[in-house]
Amino acid sequence: MNYVKTPGEAHKTLTERMHYLASGTKYDSCNQSAVCHAFAPDGRCIQLYKTLLTNYCSGECTYCPNRCARDTPRVSLSPDEIVKIVWSFYRRNAVEGLFLSSGVIGDAENTSEKQLEVARKLRAQGFQGYIHMRLMPGTPKYLLEEIADVANKFGVNAETINSIDYSEVCPNFDYNKDVLQRLKWTKELIIEKRKEAGYGGHVIGSNDTQFIVGAIVEPDRDIIQTVGKFMDKYDLRRPYFMSFDPVPETPLEHNDPSPQWREVRLYQISYLLKDYGLKAKDLDEIYTDTGFLKDQDPKVLLAQCNPEMFPIDINNASLQELLLVPGIGPVSASRIIQARPFNCEQDLARMGVSITRARPYIKIKGRYQTNLSVFMEVCS
Amino acid sequence: MFLIIGFRTNVEGVLLACLKLRQLPDAHLVYAKDLEELRRKIDFAGVKRDLEHVGFEPVAIAHLAEKAFGKHWYHHVNHSCRKEPDLIHYIDLVLRHAKCEPSELVRNLSSSESVTSLYSGKTQLQRKCYRYMREVRLSYHRLCMFARPSFVRGILTAEIKPEHRVEDMFCRWLAKKNPDLPVAVVHGDKAWIGNGNFIGLDRFMVVTSSFLGDLTTVKKSDDVEDLWDVYYDSQMIDSRRNKKQAKKFQPWSASSASGMSMKDRYKVERGISPCKLGDFFEM
Numbered sequence: 001m002n003y004v005k006t007p008g009e010a011h012k013t014l015t016e017r018m019h020y021l022a023s024g025t026k027y028d029s030c031n032q033s034a035v036c037h038a039f040a041p042d043g044r045c046i047q048l049y050k051t052l053l054t055n056y057c058s059g060e061c062t063y064c065p066n067r068c069a070r071d072t073p074r075v076s077l078s079p080d081e082i083v084k085i086v087w088s089f090y091r092r093n094a095v096e097g098l099f100l101s102s103g104v105i106g107d108a109e110n111t112s113e114k115q116l117e118v119a120r121k122l123r124a125q126g127f128q129g130y131i132h133m134r135l136m137p138g139t140p141k142y143l144l145e146e147i148a149d150v151a152n153k154f155g156v157n158a159e160t161i162n163s164i165d166y167s168e169v170c171p172n173f174d175y176n177k178d179v180l181q182r183l184k185w186t187k188e189l190i191i192e193k194r195k196e197a198g199y200g201g202h203v204i205g206s207n208d209t210q211f212i213v214g215a216i217v218e219p220d221r222d223i224i225q226t227v228g229k230f231m232d233k234y235d236l237r238r239p240y241f242m243s244f245d246p247v248p249e250t251p252l253e254h255n256d257p258s259p260q261w262r263e264v265r266l267y268q269i270s271y272l273l274k275d276y277g278l279k280a281k282d283l284d285e286i287y288t289d290t291g292f293l294k295d296q297d298p299k300v301l302l303a304q305c306n307p308e309m310f311p312i313d314i315n316n317a318s319l320q321e322l323l324l325v326p327g328i329g330p331v332s333a334s335r336i337i338q339a340r341p342f343n344c345e346q347d348l349a350r351m352g353v354s355i356t357r358a359r360p361y362i363k364i365k366g367r368y369q370t371n372l373s374v375f376m377e378v379c380s
Numbered sequence: 381m382f383l384i385i386g387f388r389t390n391v392e393g394v395l396l397a398c399l400k401l402r403q404l405p406d407a408h409l410v411y412a413k414d415l416e417e418l419r420r421k422i423d424f425a426g427v428k429r430d431l432e433h434v435g436f437e438p439v440a441i442a443h444l445a446e447k448a449f450g451k452h453w454y455h456h457v458n459h460s461c462r463k464e465p466d467l468i469h470y471i472d473l474v475l476r477h478a479k480c481e482p483s484e485l486v487r488n489l490s491s492s493e494s495v496t497s498l499y500s501g502k503t504q505l506q507r508k509c510y511r512y513m514r515e516v517r518l519s520y521h522r523l524c525m526f527a528r529p530s531f532v533r534g535i536l537t538a539e540i541k542p543e544h545r546v547e548d549m550f551c552r553w554l555a556k557k558n559p560d561l562p563v564a565v566v567h568g569d570k571a572w573i574g575n576g577n578f579i580g581l582d583r584f585m586v587v588t589s590s591f592l593g594d595l596t597t598v599k600k601s602d603d604v605e606d607l608w609d610v611y612y613d614s615q616m617i618d619s620r621r622n623k624k625q626a627k628k629f630q631p632w633s634a635s636s637a638s639g640m641s642m643k644d645r646y647k648v649e650r651g652i653s654p655c656k657l658g659d660f661f662e663m
Binding site: 015018019022023025026027034035036037042043044045047049050085088089091094096126128230231243245257260264299335336338339350351 | 427463496497499500502507521524525527528529530531536554557558559560561603604605606607608610611612614615616617619620621622626629630640644648
């Protein structure tokens with residue numbers, strides 16, 4: 001089934017349509033830093049052209065600016081037009097890839113076919129850049145397999161943490177069938193494609209998904225537990241968090257926007273799970289009684305909740321112990337282990353450690369910063 | 381025996397000098413681009429000592445690296461998610477640094493017992509070389525991110541002013557990214573050509589920049605730039621901007637790589653101007 005063009009659309013120029021569709025993706029820009037970006041295998045940050053194929057949508061997601069019931073200009077870009085824009089940005093080195101999402105045109109199958117057409121056209125023309133496809137809930141398995149041949153990364157948004165919340169936010173789709181099942185298939189396909197590609201083949205990114213934060217009352221503890229579960233079950237590597245921002249003329253238009261710091265704190269915790277070897281249950285102490293995060297660095301909170309573990313002796317601590325110290329990240333922890341022993345803070349600072357943050361939690365050659373409780377003990 | 385080790389400033393030369401210095405730790409080090417320069421340097425110094433020159437004949441680099449650091453020399457040192465370059469790339473990157481003193485690099489390599497210690501920064505010299513390697517890599521990465529080539533007489537041309545000697549690296553990267561087009565990277569009076577076979581040249585070569593004609597006459601602004609502005613502006617929600625993060629992604633120091641990236645950085649600093657005709661009517 002093809003979408004039907006509205007009479008107004010015929011009068012919109014390519015630039016105008018491009019503006020509408022790129023704007024349609026701005027609500028899920030992670031961290032609102034620059035344009036959509038990803039990281040290349042060599043560690044470089046790369047910019048992507050992020051667009052919707054169309055903002056026509058048959059879905060009724062309660063938070064979405066493109067929901068079908070909303071009165072908003074509807075436009076589309078044809079696969080050829082998207083291919084043309086991508087090439088022009090790519091040649092000028094403004095982007096190194098495409099992030100393609102879409103409204104649901106009739107059903108998931110039809111939409112994914114159109115997305116696949118864009119990727120296929122680009123690859124057929126020799127495009128070697130990065131392609132990330134955000135697929136529709138319910139995309140059939142055969143299409144996922146075909147998409148895996150041309151895209152570097154692809155996935156379905158989970159949006160919420162369980163099926164009850166999901167049916168409230170996205171009433172047209174089924175959480176277990178349309179989302180979780182697809183996450184499972186994506187994981188299997190990634191494993192399969194990585195084996196096929198081996199070294200020198202096109203890079204296959206890991207499983208990813210996105211959560212909306214603050215659209216409904218979901219405690220941060222539950223979100224993090226779900227992320228942890230997805231990491232174990234679906235090899236999720238990097239979750240994305242989208243702060244809820246009320247969109248006019250949607251059922252949630254009168255809800256409060258989610259504060260930006262919440263999204264940032266959730267990202268910080270996701271890095272603790274991804275790169276620091278922590279599990280969701282290790283973080284139980286840092287939430288408020290109602291299960292929400294405070295606007296403080298979660299690693300500092302974790303250290304404050306476990307004072308008996310500190311100060312850690314820099315010259316003897318294991319990698320896992322070093323990773324618990326605020327101000328020491330995975331890179332500096334591994335450099336510390338290679339360069340030990342240390343005699344002073346200056347040497348440690350040269351390893352990339354943030355000394356101001358780490359000082360209360362470390363011990364170098366028996367010397368450490370005192371604190372009020374130690375002082376009181378000595379006085380008594 | 382009191383000896384001078386004369387070595388060529390390339391990866392082979394550095395590795396051979398490192399091996400020689402391990403045998404003769406008291407030897408003096410002199411480096412040069414070629415034998416001619418080496419002879420000039422020695423004559424100028426007027427020293428009468430035994431000179432052993434290394435690196436001026438082609439040798440297998442992998443074999444040298446194995447001899448210097450054992451058979452696991454190529455194992456990448458990974459600091460968590462950050463993949464460090466292997467030994468050969470490490471040497472290559474350090475040599476490209478504007479302030480690199482090749483003799484220091486040789487001393488660093490000869491005093492390092494294992495490959496991993498090169499990345500640990502245990503001694504001052506190791507830290508210095510590691511920092512040089514990171515700075516060169518960053519400079520290259522930033523060029524890949526912020527340089528915006530445009531078509532000049534059918535050649536995808538980028539004018540750059542890198543801090544370190546990374547022009548050829550960037551040219552090779554650009555050529556790999558656009559395998560169906562001839563590309564050129566211009567810095568000062570030199571131009572590096574990639575995929576030159578499309579214009580009847582060698583696949584990769586260095587020419588004078590005048591070969592590409594007068595670049596100043598080329599129109600800098602074009603439709604793609606305007607389209608990019610439309611896209612860039614469409615991505616911002618002012619109330620949700622993370623300015624700190626945005627500045628990190630578009631650092632001031634790298635924004636001069638091109639007019640387009642300078643404009644993007646300006647928007648990070650000052651926001652997007654709402655002074656358009658449409659906004660005037662909407663207000």
